[in-house]
Amino acid sequence: xxxLSLTATLALLLTACAGGPVQPDWQNDAHQSLNSFxxxxxxxxxxxAEAEFQRARNELARTGRLDLxxxxxxxxxxxxxxxxxxxxxxxxxxxxxxxxxxERGYADFLQGKAVAPNLLPAQYRTVxxxxxxxxxxxxxxxxRLIAAGVLFRRGDLDTTNIAIAVxxxxxxxxxxxxxxxxEIQARQAESQGDQNTAAQARRRAELAGGQR
Numbered sequence: 001x002x003x004l005s006l007t008a009t010l011a012l013l014l015t016a017c018a019g020g021p022v023q024p025d026w027q028n029d030a031h032q033s034l035n036s037f038x039x040x041x042x043x044x045x046x047x048x049a050e051a052e053f054q055r056a057r058n059e060l061a062r063t064g065r066l067d068l069x070x071x072x073x074x075x076x077x078x079x080x081x082x083x084x085x086x087x088x089x090x091x092x093x094x095x096x097x098x099x100x101x102x103e104r105g106y107a108d109f110l111q112g113k114a115v116a117p118n119l120l121p122a123q124y125r126t127v128x129x130x131x132x133x134x135x136x137x138x139x140x141x142x143x144r145l146i147a148a149g150v151l152f153r154r155g156d157l158d159t160t161n162i163a164i165a166v167x168x169x170x171x172x173x174x175x176x177x178x179x180x181x182x183e184i185q186a187r188q189a190e191s192q193g194d195q196n197t198a199a200q201a202r203r204r205a206e207l208a209g210g211q212r
Contacts, residue, residue: 030059034072038079038142042169044176066098074099074106081110082145084180086153110146112153127151135164144168145177152184162188166201178208 033056041049053076060068073091080087092099092107099107105119109128117125123138127147135151138144148165151157157165162185169178182205189198206212 026059026062030056030072033059034075038075041076041079042083042142042172042174042177044179066095067100067103070095070099070103074103074110077107077110078146079142081149081153082142083174083177084149084152084184086149109150112150123147124150135161135168141168141172145174145181148181157184159188159192170204175208179205182208 033052037049037052037056040046040052053072057069057072060072070092073089073095077089077092080089089107089110092103096104096107102119105115109115109120109124115128117128120128121143123140123143124147126137127150135144135148138147145165145168148157148161148168151161162181166178166181166185169181182201186198186201186205189195189201203212
């Protein structure tokens with residue numbers, strides 16, 4: 001299961017409104033549903049992912065807290081970036097005015113925009129700079145793939161980090177993310193004349209996609 005502490009927005013969600021040792025039902029239920037959403041989406045189970053996200057959103061909406069729902073939208077956007085589904089995060093954009101500075105900064109980061117590193121969790125601060133980085137320094141698999149997606153969006157992802165993204169998705173069994181990253185690996189290898197790597201990437205994609 002993907003733990004909520006993997007991103008700043010999830011960590012904020014866990015601590016929000018915590019008034020004692022026993023968490024309220026809505027918090028536990030939203031936690032579980034966001035975990036289930038993330039796993040289902042990365043695995044390519046779109047129907048289950050959408051159902052779990054809507055369940056989490058409904059639980060958060062019970063509180064009347066616009067900022068919490070905005071954070072959940074950021075969770076969805078981050079998981080999509082990890083899978084190279086690079087849209088404009090419309091769910092968060094519609095609620096950005098009710099989000100805090102850190103949440104808006106994280107949203108800009110996911111869009112590949114320049115962001116002050118202090119607005120981001122520690123694992124993303126190097127990525128927020130202009131230089132390239134080794135994704136292997138990020139411990140969390142999901143955070144690693146989110147960072148990879150941001151670097152890809154910015155055009156800063158090199159061969160080594162593409163391979164790291166591929167193996168991260170592979171090691172977790174995240175089919176949707178793996179297929180997306182294998183396609184990027186194959187395209188880059190072909191552009192560099194590395195036909196062996198390209199062919200292997202496509203064979204792996206066929207296997208993961210059920211075609212072999």
